Amino acid sequence: MSGITPDQRTGRLGIVPARFGPKIVGGAEIVLRHIAEGLQERGWDVEILTTAATDYFSWENDRPVGTAVEDGLTVRRFEAVKSTPGTERSVLGHRMLAGDRLSLSEQERWMNDDVRVPDLYHHLLLHADEYRALVFGPYLFWPSYACSQVAPGKSLLWTCLHDEAAAYQDIYKPLLSGVAGLFLQTEPEHELAHTIHPQLAPHAVVGCGVEVPESYDPDRFRAKYGITGPFVLYAGRREGAKGWDELLTHFSQAVLKRGLDLRLVTMGAGEVRPPAGLEDRVIDVGFLPDEDRNDAYAGALAYVQPSRYEAFSRTIMESWLAGRPVVGIAEGGVVRHHVQTSQGGLVYDDAEEFAEALAVLVEHPHLAEQMGVRGREYVLARYQWDTVLDGIESNIVEWTPAPAGTVAELAPAGSPETGGGL
Amino acid sequence: MRILMVSPYPPQRDGIANYTAQSVAALMREGHDVVVLSPQPSAAHQHLDFMAGPRAWAAMSRRVRGFDKLVIQWHPAFFYRNSSISDRSAVDLAMAAVFKLVPQVEIWVHEYEYAEVDASAVRRRAARTTFSQVDRIVFHSESERDMFLKTVPVDRSRTVLSEHGHAFLPRTSMTREQARESLGIAADAFSFLCIGFIQRHKGFDRAVHAFARLGSAPHARLDVVGSTRLEEPEFLAYLNELEWLTDSDPRTTLHAGYVSDELFDRWILASDVVVLPYREIWSSGVLERAALFDREVIATRVGGLEEQAAQRRVTFVDDDHALGQAMADAAGLPLDPPDTAADATELEELPWSDLQQVIVRRAAVLRGGAPRSKASSATTATTARRRDDDLDRAAVLVRRVPPYVTPPPTSTRPGVPAVKRLVQRLTAWQIAPLISRVDHLQAATANSVALMAEQVRDLRDVVDALPTTSDRASADPLPVDGPRAGSPAD
Numbered sequence: 001m002s003g004i005t006p007d008q009r010t011g012r013l014g015i016v017p018a019r020f021g022p023k024i025v026g027g028a029e030i031v032l033r034h035i036a037e038g039l040q041e042r043g044w045d046v047e048i049l050t051t052a053a054t055d056y057f058s059w060e061n062d063r064p065v066g067t068a069v070e071d072g073l074t075v076r077r078f079e080a081v082k083s084t085p086g087t088e089r090s091v092l093g094h095r096m097l098a099g100d101r102l103s104l105s106e107q108e109r110w111m112n113d114d115v116r117v118p119d120l121y122h123h124l125l126l127h128a129d130e131y132r133a134l135v136f137g138p139y140l141f142w143p144s145y146a147c148s149q150v151a152p153g154k155s156l157l158w159t160c161l162h163d164e165a166a167a168y169q170d171i172y173k174p175l176l177s178g179v180a181g182l183f184l185q186t187e188p189e190h191e192l193a194h195t196i197h198p199q200l201a202p203h204a205v206v207g208c209g210v211e212v213p214e215s216y217d218p219d220r221f222r223a224k225y226g227i228t229g230p231f232v233l234y235a236g237r238r239e240g241a242k243g244w245d246e247l248l249t250h251f252s253q254a255v256l257k258r259g260l261d262l263r264l265v266t267m268g269a270g271e272v273r274p275p276a277g278l279e280d281r282v283i284d285v286g287f288l289p290d291e292d293r294n295d296a297y298a299g300a301l302a303y304v305q306p307s308r309y310e311a312f313s314r315t316i317m318e319s320w321l322a323g324r325p326v327v328g329i330a331e332g333g334v335v336r337h338h339v340q341t342s343q344g345g346l347v348y349d350d351a352e353e354f355a356e357a358l359a360v361l362v363e364h365p366h367l368a369e370q371m372g373v374r375g376r377e378y379v380l381a382r383y384q385w386d387t388v389l390d391g392i393e394s395n396i397v398e399w400t401p402a403p404a405g406t407v408a409e410l411a412p413a414g415s416p417e418t419g420g421g422l
Numbered sequence: 423m424r425i426l427m428v429s430p431y432p433p434q435r436d437g438i439a440n441y442t443a444q445s446v447a448a449l450m451r452e453g454h455d456v457v458v459l460s461p462q463p464s465a466a467h468q469h470l471d472f473m474a475g476p477r478a479w480a481a482m483s484r485r486v487r488g489f490d491k492l493v494i495q496w497h498p499a500f501f502y503r504n505s506s507i508s509d510r511s512a513v514d515l516a517m518a519a520v521f522k523l524v525p526q527v528e529i530w531v532h533e534y535e536y537a538e539v540d541a542s543a544v545r546r547r548a549a550r551t552t553f554s555q556v557d558r559i560v561f562h563s564e565s566e567r568d569m570f571l572k573t574v575p576v577d578r579s580r581t582v583l584s585e586h587g588h589a590f591l592p593r594t595s596m597t598r599e600q601a602r603e604s605l606g607i608a609a610d611a612f613s614f615l616c617i618g619f620i621q622r623h624k625g626f627d628r629a630v631h632a633f634a635r636l637g638s639a640p641h642a643r644l645d646v647v648g649s650t651r652l653e654e655p656e657f658l659a660y661l662n663e664l665e666w667l668t669d670s671d672p673r674t675t676l677h678a679g680y681v682s683d684e685l686f687d688r689w690i691l692a693s694d695v696v697v698l699p700y701r702e703i704w705s706s707g708v709l710e711r712a713a714l715f716d717r718e719v720i721a722t723r724v725g726g727l728e729e730q731a732a733q734r735r736v737t738f739v740d741d742d743h744a745l746g747q748a749m750a751d752a753a754g755l756p757l758d759p760p761d762t763a764a765d766a767t768e769l770e771e772l773p774w775s776d777l778q779q780v781i782v783r784r785a786a787v788l789r790g791g792a793p794r795s796k797a798s799s800a801t802t803a804t805t806a807r808r809r810d811d812d813l814d815r816a817a818v819l820v821r822r823v824p825p826y827v828t829p830p831p832t833s834t835r836p837g838v839p840a841v842k843r844l845v846q847r848l849t850a851w852q853i854a855p856l857i858s859r860v861d862h863l864q865a866a867t868a869n870s871v872a873l874m875a876e877q878v879r880d881l882r883d884v885v886d887a888l889p890t891t892s893d894r895a896s897a898d899p900l901p902v903d904g905p906r907a908g909s910p911a912d
Contacts (some may be wrong), residue, residue: 153595
């Protein structure tokens, strides 16, 4: 445990994911949920502040606005407002991706031409004093950007910083230097944060927790979903930013040109759009219950991670826990860091390397098994929730003052670089 | 009471937006039901593009229904899309029509275009019609109220004064030491600060000039912090001017970029003296935020600042010399004489070579006392950094050219907007690709210049790494007492 005593766990913690619910697809949202549950179990007074929307693409307010207890947590939902067409955001986003520098006005318009949550902003404007700390995440979304500036002295960021064009925009710099603290998940993310902003707010690499399933039954998954033959697995949002379209192209080459007899099974949200000739090889099983998801990992030849923009990559941990190797994109840093450190898989830079990596695993099942074992050991040694929560709560105590009138004493101010994690 | 508040709003960077958010919080705490409407999408509940001119106010006539009170945070830039008298007058009259629909109308005047309204009888009539419909007009100073009433003569009993910043709260929780560390300000530095939107009437250039006359004091620094409100030529030209000025003195730095409310307060907290060298202004949010952190202020005696300052720690000055003297006094430094050369008459009699020396000496004073060509070793690193900054600026100059924006098909003359729209539709198939091509060319040019800058930087690194002639000489001294082997003398 962290050494934090019960009388130091004083004051309410507001955890602020953009979406919240049991079926949310999105790494940061899932992690913030686990953090909220874990901190509440440890005795903290926790409240979720989120939108009434659960769908990342439509942002439809499909949950009632207001306060309710959901799965044991107090959840305060606010209306998600999408009152602009998003056209300008799209145009500016493309320019940003093309390497063009946006003016400050353009950056602001890019940020505000998206989902906004005015009632959450006003709730914090009036009630921020009632919280000891507010944990936002990821940095990219409007609620983190706009609402963490209401009470920066109480605002902590579950940063999820990726090496992407948005991270370099000026509008984020005050966040990275001015909030009360930054939680980082990996060393590559830590290095990136320093690269982007030399004067970072207090920060700590606390890692990220992954639940360890008790058992796996890959045959049950195959039978239930009618999957035959070897397959690779992709889990998450199917969108360009996550590398889905590139994955389809690479997979197409591996199957059609390299001649690998593989299927691509995908779970999560977003359009599938398989390329011509691969319609029967790309299988969407939708959003899976936890048990089926775990079994899917165990049944795969390998898990494929095509996303350059990962702050942690929870899914590759889940694959390793299931004892299966990972074939991940080298560019971007985080995935390569995990794969190189664990030696639990292979990385690729282009379609040919992707195909060859899969070919090696197909042709040498023993190597695939060894990589899976090494991956599982890596996760079990580093990414357990207890360790992560220890780091989070010790930093909350250090970075935010206890409410007046409590017995908890304010921890002495440390250097901006603090430990408490990995 | 149901209140509709019209104002820019966070997260937009704008002092008035910040001011409004804190006012809204205060009203909500009093139990009012407040809905905020901002000109652009923001954390406000609603938004409406006032650049649509009178049509926006037609939309407002629907939005205001059901509210007991309409409150407007007034700045001309929020409501007028161009400087045309007829267009502005039309907006004024459209506003007046909307004001009649609400039981109470209140306007907080942050800026007003006195000269423009004074200069036009049409505008004066339109403005008077508009403000006659307002139940309460709030000012931050008596002199501003007097000026307004002179320009727009409405019933004085409808005007009130309000203490600027009564609802302000600090937005940073850092200590002064933490703030300095995070901004890279040494603990023993004496720090002057100019902060806010970068525009000529703020007069930040005056502070740079005044600071340059402070005697030798490496521990003193002046930071100019802010961004332009709009990417329009006049603002960008002033930004460029400030860049050149601040580059001339290694103790002066321009931090042009996004400033959040928290960062704004952090800079103030970190500073020793906040300098407000304004050429014109009626009230200042910066002055309030400086007071919030008990920072000393040096300000020019303009607008309503002196009234606003009341008992606060403010030194008022009337001209550039007094500004320099006040800054020198604050830092405990001597002030260099304003001109080390002769007066204007003597200058005319000087031979050209002496005149040139005068120019060199004057420039040296502006740079902080050290002629550029004789940079000391202590400034070598700064010079290297400056060279890199110059390279970066090469691309920035191209990127700052504002994008082409198709003129809106508007006009106050009946039928003209329809004709303009028709022309736009008929020519769009030709014009749109050209606009796109121009934008791409601009981006490509800037990217190319940036690429070249990288190459130049690499070459400079290579050149810098080469041994100099003197290095070579000392490493391999030539014989000095006779001809070298193989020389013609052999």
